[in-house]
Amino acid sequence: MINQQYKQMLQGKSVIRELSEYATSRGKEIGYDNVFDYSLGNPSVPCTQSFTDAMTDLLQNSDPVAIHGYSPSLGIESVRNCVADSLKRRFGVNYEGKHIFMTSGAAGAIAHAIRCVTKPGDKVLTFAPFFPEYNPYINHTGAVLKVVPANTENFQINFDAFEQMLTDKVMAVLINTPNNPSGIVYSPQTITKLADILRRKQIEFRHDIFLVSDEPYREIVFDGVEAPFVAKFYDNTITCYSFSKSLSLPGERIGYIAVNPKATDADIIPVICGQISRGIGHNCPPSIIQLAVSRVIDQTSDLSVYETNMNLIYNKLVDLGFTVVKPGGTFYIFPKALEDDSNSFCMKAKKYDLILVPSDGFGCPGYFRMAYCIDTEKVKRSLDVLEKFVREEYGVR
Amino acid sequence: MINQQYKQMLQGKSVIRELSEYATSRGKEIGYDNVFDYSLGNPSVPCTQSFTDAMTDLLQNSDPVAIHGYSPSLGIESVRNCVADSLKRRFGVNYEGKHIFMTSGAAGAIAHAIRCVTKPGDKVLTFAPFFPEYNPYINHTGAVLKVVPANTENFQINFDAFEQMLTDKVMAVLINTPNNPSGIVYSPQTITKLADILRRKQIEFRHDIFLVSDEPYREIVFDGVEAPFVAKFYDNTITCYSFSKSLSLPGERIGYIAVNPKATDADIIPVICGQISRGIGHNCPPSIIQLAVSRVIDQTSDLSVYETNMNLIYNKLVDLGFTVVKPGGTFYIFPKALEDDSNSFCMKAKKYDLILVPSDGFGCPGYFRMAYCIDTEKVKRSLDVLEKFVREEYGVR
Numbered sequence: 018m019i020n021q022q023y024k025q026m027l028q029g030k031s032v033i034r035e036l037s038e039y040a041t042s043r044g045k046e047i048g049y050d051n052v053f054d055y056s057l058g059n060p061s062v063p064c065t066q067s068f069t070d071a072m073t074d075l076l077q078n079s080d081p082v083a084i085h086g087y088s089p090s091l092g093i094e095s096v097r098n099c100v101a102d103s104l105k106r107r108f109g110v111n112y113e114g115k116h117i118f119m120t121s122g123a124a125g126a127i128a129h130a131i132r133c134v135t136k137p138g139d140k141v142l143t144f145a146p147f148f149p150e151y152n153p154y155i156n157h158t159g160a161v162l163k164v165v166p167a168n169t170e171n172f173q174i175n176f177d178a179f180e181q182m183l184t185d186k187v188m189a190v191l192i193n194t195p196n197n198p199s200g201i202v203y204s205p206q207t208i209t210k211l212a213d214i215l216r217r218k219q220i221e222f223r224h225d226i227f228l229v230s231d232e233p234y235r236e237i238v239f240d241g242v243e244a245p246f247v248a249k250f251y252d253n254t255i256t257c258y259s260f261s262k263s264l265s266l267p268g269e270r271i272g273y274i275a276v277n278p279k280a281t282d283a284d285i286i287p288v289i290c291g292q293i294s295r296g297i298g299h300n301c302p303p304s305i306i307q308l309a310v311s312r313v314i315d316q317t318s319d320l321s322v323y324e325t326n327m328n329l330i331y332n333k334l335v336d337l338g339f340t341v342v343k344p345g346g347t348f349y350i351f352p353k354a355l356e357d358d359s360n361s362f363c364m365k366a367k368k369y370d371l372i373l374v375p376s377d378g379f380g381c382p383g384y385f386r387m388a389y390c391i392d393t394e395k396v397k398r399s400l401d402v403l404e405k406f407v408r409e410e411y412g413v414r
Numbered sequence: 415m416i417n418q419q420y421k422q423m424l425q426g427k428s429v430i431r432e433l434s435e436y437a438t439s440r441g442k443e444i445g446y447d448n449v450f451d452y453s454l455g456n457p458s459v460p461c462t463q464s465f466t467d468a469m470t471d472l473l474q475n476s477d478p479v480a481i482h483g484y485s486p487s488l489g490i491e492s493v494r495n496c497v498a499d500s501l502k503r504r505f506g507v508n509y510e511g512k513h514i515f516m517t518s519g520a521a522g523a524i525a526h527a528i529r530c531v532t533k534p535g536d537k538v539l540t541f542a543p544f545f546p547e548y549n550p551y552i553n554h555t556g557a558v559l560k561v562v563p564a565n566t567e568n569f570q571i572n573f574d575a576f577e578q579m580l581t582d583k584v585m586a587v588l589i590n591t592p593n594n595p596s597g598i599v600y601s602p603q604t605i606t607k608l609a610d611i612l613r614r615k616q617i618e619f620r621h622d623i624f625l626v627s628d629e630p631y632r633e634i635v636f637d638g639v640e641a642p643f644v645a646k647f648y649d650n651t652i653t654c655y656s657f658s659k660s661l662s663l664p665g666e667r668i669g670y671i672a673v674n675p676k677a678t679d680a681d682i683i684p685v686i687c688g689q690i691s692r693g694i695g696h697n698c699p700p701s702i703i704q705l706a707v708s709r710v711i712d713q714t715s716d717l718s719v720y721e722t723n724m725n726l727i728y729n730k731l732v733d734l735g736f737t738v739v740k741p742g743g744t745f746y747i748f749p750k751a752l753e754d755d756s757n758s759f760c761m762k763a764k765k766y767d768l769i770l771v772p773s774d775g776f777g778c779p780g781y782f783r784m785a786y787c788i789d790t791e792k793v794k795r796s797l798d799v800l801e802k803f804v805r806e807e808y809g810v811r
Contacts (some may be wrong), residue, residue, distance in 0.1 A: 018585065018622055019679050019686060020533050026689040027682075063478040076469050081460040087664045121518070121696060128695030136417050150692060157693025188415065225415055267484045268701030282416050285424075289416060292423040295547065296554025297694040298525030299518060303703055304665030 031149065032378050033057065036363075040372045047370070053399035054372045055387040058197065058348065060265040062318045062390075068264055071312040075305055084308060088301035090291040092119025092273070099311040100273050104256075107315070108246040111278050118287040119302050121270040123233045126257035127154050128297075129290045130274055131189060134227040134255070135160040139188040141229075144174055145380035146351060148197045148231075155191070162191075167381045172199040172342050172351070173207045176214070183218055189227045190215065195234040195244055198379050198386040199351040200327070200344025202238060205245045212251035225253050225281050233259040233272070236317045238346035239324045252279035255286065260310055262348075263317045269306045323348040326389040326396045333400045337407050348390040351376070355411045359385050369406040371399065428546070429775050430454065433760075437769045444767070450796035451769045452784035455594065455745065457662040459715045459787075465661060468709040472702055481705060485698035487688040489516025489670070496708040497670050501653075504712070505643040508675050515684040516699050518667040520630045523654035524551050525694075526687045527671055528586060531624040531652070532557040536585040538626075541571055542777035543748060545594045545628075552588070559588075564778045569596040569739050569748070570604045573611070580615055586624045587612065592631040592641055595776050595783040596748040597724070597741025599635060602642045609648035622650050622678045630656040630669070633714045635743035636721045649676035652683065657707055659745075660714045666703045720745040723786040723793045730797045734804050745787040748773070752808045756782050766803040768796065 033056055040054035075084050091097065098114035105112050120126040131141060137159030143151055145167040155162035165182055168175040183190075192211070194203035203211075215226050230247040235258065238244050248254040259272035276286045294300055301307075327344055334341045334352050341352035354362035359375040363385055366373045376384035389396060430453055437451035472481050488494065495511035502509050517523040528538060534556025540548055542564040552559040562579055565572040580587075589608070591600035600608075612623050627644040632655065635641050645651040656669035673683045691697055698704075724741050731738045731749050738749035751759035756772040760782055763770045773781035786793060 018531065019682060020530055022533070023530065023686045023689045024682070026692075027685060059484055061479065064482055069473050069478065072473050073470060076466050076473075081466065082458065082662065085461055085663045085665050087456055124695035124697050126695070128693070133417060133420065134415065136419070153689075153692035154695055265479065266482045268482050268698070270697060270700050285416060285421070288424060289420045292420045292550075295423075295550040296525070297696070298521035298523070298551055299694070299696060300521050300667060301665070303667050303700045306700055 026153070033149070033374055036372050036374060039367075043370060050395070052370045052372065053395065053402055054391065055389060056372045056374055058388045058390060060262055060267060060318070060390055061392065062265055062320065062322055064265045065313055065316050065318055067313045067316055068266070068309060071309040072305065075308055084305050086304060088119070088304045088307060090294050090301055091287055092117065092301060093304065093307050096307045096311040099314050100275065103314045104275055108249060110246070110248050112275055113278070115284055116276045116278055116287060118274040118290040119307055120257075120272045120274055121299060121302050122261055122267070122272040123231055123257050123259035124150065124154060125270070125299060126259070126272050126274045127151070127191070127229060127231055128158065129293050130227075130229045130255045130257055131155055131160055131191070132158045132293045133286055133289050134225070134229075135188045140184070140186045141189045141191055142179070142182055142187055143191040143193075144179070146172070146196070146198050146376065146384070147380050148193060149378040151191065160188070164380045169381070172196065172201040173203060174211060176210060180214060183214065185222045187226060188224070189229050191229045191231065192247070193231040194247070195238060195346030197234065197347055198349045198374075198376070199342065200347045200349045201342060202242070202244050202345035208245055208247055208250045215251060215253075219253075227280070228254045229257060230254055231257045233262050234347040236263040237320050237323055237348060239327060239344065242345065244346060248275070248277045252277055253281060255280070263320070264310070264313065265318045266306075266310075269303065271302050271306045271310055322393055323390065325393050326391070329393070329396050329400065330387060330389055333403060337404060348388055350387050350389065351384050352387075354383055354385050355407065357383055359383050365410050366406055369402050371402050371406055423550070430546070430771055433769050433771060436764075440767060447792070449767045449769065450792065450799055451788065452786060453769045453771055455785045455787060457659055457664060457715070457787055458789065459662055459717065459719055461662045462710055462713050462715055464710045464713055465663070465706060468706040469702065472705055481702050483701060485516070485701045485704060487691050487698055488684055489514065489698060490701065490704050493704045493708040496711050497672065500711045501672055505646060507643070507645050509672055510675065512681055513673045513675055513684060515671040515687040516704055517654075517669045517671055518696060518699050519658055519664070519669040520628055520654050520656035521547065521551060522667070522696060523656070523669050523671045524548070524588070524626060524628055525555065526690050527624075527626045527652045527654055528552055528557055528588070529555045529690045530683055530686050531622070531626075532585045537581070537583045538586045538588055539576070539579055539584055540588040540590075541576070543569065543593070543595050543773065543781070544777050545590060546775040548588065557585070561777045566778070569593065569598040570600060571608060573607060577611060580611065582619045584623060585621070586626050588626045588628065589644070590628040591644070592635060592743030594631065594744055595746045595771075595773070596739065597744045597746045598739060599639070599641050599742035605642055605644055605647045612648060612650070616650075624677070625651045626654060627651055628654045630659050631744040633660040634717050634720055634745060636724060636741065639742065641743060645672070645674045649674055650678060652677070660717070661707070661710065662715045663703075663707075666700065668699050668703045668707055719790055720787065722790055723788070726790070726793050726797065727784060727786055730800060734801060745785055747784050747786065748781050749784075751780055751782050752804065754780055756780050762807050763803055766799050768799055768803055
């Protein structure tokens, strides 16, 4: 008989995906150019030509048995070394290949990291607003995800609430900076304070508290500012990365776990991840994709369009009187809705073929998310529609 | 703190992998040509040129945002349809795209299928000799794997033992034909009898019993005989497939689940698998690999070398007086060792640089496995070494 736990999940379908499906079907009706679809975080820029060239070269000039053969379950050794070297060079943390575990994107990385450092019943804290898929990623491990309420002033951390919720049962804290959905980058002050509290509580509780840092947007930052590298602030950090956004390869499922060399059991955690893989049938990410990514390790797609789009949208939102914190990165923005019920707000926008995502699922009601990984030309056209919608429905300005 | 369950698994390292690692290091000492490594089931023939061409064409002539974009979590629609059409055409079962779920190889397929049709504490039966990785694949779902003792006469099914073990608590039966490690193909009579028993017990127990059929070796069959297609014999069949062996792509992690359209909840099972994916961070197999495989769906690599190797080895083993059942497919053979303790037998062989895998892990002590996915020329050279080993250690013939 079908497992009822999963059958029940069917009721909890992803709001984001439903809106995206609506946008697609609406596009078939009225032309996709006329639907302003801000629902999905799917990169809109192509991968680098160098990635395509690397793939082609591997296919044309390497032994097929070698490039398509089984990868060791922790990842191909040369690829793990390459990732470690890149992180060391860029951020000055002394990773070696043994600290790297290759994963199926950041999703696989998080699911493995949490299974590794918790047991069923343990608590994991994350901070609102947060990516709703953290719920299945964490809760299916048997650990329990608890959400610290948002600091809506600037979407940094609500430390009062955090300290109250950080009990002896918490074995891991999951953060995401640059953040989906707020677009905020945690400041060095925020990360320092977070690390100080965790260090203090580790001593008080006499057990490790791991910081699982979900960083798929690390390279999408604005104003030429680099996002602080979280592992530099706290020894027990497990960095979860995906090449999905930086290289525009979301479908190729390639990412990694990097365990801070100073973490407790740093050498063992990647090996444990290999054991976890055996149980979920993951085994390893695709061999040829691992090899190709390692050849373009420090490169990114041309990500500048996201900053262009952000500025256009941010300025318009401010003009229209929205309360909104300016994103420091990602391709998301998270303004306050013009009524308390953001579902109602987004339903009204939908009538204008403006597809916005209400914020309840992100753990921060009353806001909405726009994923602006779309053509700049379309962003520009959408702003007139946004203005029309706001004036007609709310009479603002 | 590190999850102790996984930490303990580190003690239970794979014997196959340890032998393979030994063979590699020994190869570095004395030259790899002089080590006769029958340990690993890693295909030795290249993928088809058509697969390489399909990959290259996709990279050169398609929109990178499309080919590297997120796949729907159940797989790319055109790929699912293509798999369904191929199965329908080849085996006459009325699959539609909605019955297909794309997976990371057969490992991912089995792990998803078992999670789908069991709940923690349920029992799953499989038949010795069996692939040892079934232990983590099944036991990590929370279900409990129980092994029906082997029918060592011909490595078909030991039905007496099976019927005794088939209690009300059994929700799924996992079979693997053509079989790793025995190389045996279940006969139509075996599958018919298995299906009859399952149908009878479903009525008696008043619940479904799913047959999970692991078929990565489906296309590697000898004497021009086709392996019976298990789903044709039993409605509640979930077929787990991988392109790893047929197309020599083990590292690219691509396979599928095909749910018999007549199975209970046939339309829902693939959707449930999508929900399970959310919890383990799998999400989908790599997009470009899905697309490329669908372009060569009915093709295979040149698999004839495996039959050539099998005949050479089988004849030599018979000459040397081994008790051995002739394989009907795969690239494995599973002879009886020349002493009761097959570990001791394989340790002695190792002194001759002949790497054989003892059978305890396969649930059938006293035998050994040879994976003959190696060059035919090397197989020929190895047979003299085998003869020398057997004469010197056991004085046979």
